[in-house]
Amino acid sequence: MTLDHSALEKAKVNLETSLLPWLELQRFFAAGLAIAVEPGLDLVEVAYQFSRDNKALVEEWLKNRRIGPVSDQQATDWFNDKADVWAVVVKPWVLVQDGSARRSP
Template sequence: MEKNDERAMLRAKINGETARMPFAELVRFFASGAMILVSDDLDLVEVAAAVAEDDAAAVSQWMQAARVARVTDAQAEAWAAANATLWTVVVKPWILVQRRGAPPVTSVH
């Protein structure tokens, strides 16, 4: 199988595993430090694929630009207070989340 076919299959698999979930069901992931916020200007599936493929260069660039970061206490508190629903996908050991419709917080860190 060609590399491009493998990438397409991975992205299709990840896309099928995305879901909207209430933050209340995600609290345990936040508490364990495994929740990663993906900026709304990035494609959640593409970021998840980069993490799954161990694309350190892309992930590092997003992190340095504060477009991918661990969820902060302030973000978690805002989402809990608003009963926010987030887009999610699991790429073990992480759960990547995106706000899209959740209350805004000034920064991803």
């Protein structure tokens, strides 16, 4: 069985995705580099599209508010709840999603 290139890239992104305490990501939020991904989106797919520089799709998600900078309120809630979030780095961004939105790969 062979996998196409995009499937291999998505598998790599999946392996780089981790459940982390939000507290460990505060510096990325403070720098404006934390991007929230709504629970209805697949975090791995979003990260893959970022890595492929798919501007049209990313702009659509931004326009429809499916992704965007982590809000002050969300950061505060995650901080106060000592929440875990799923996170993956697509330099310079750290894409994050509520820890209850996706189960471990």
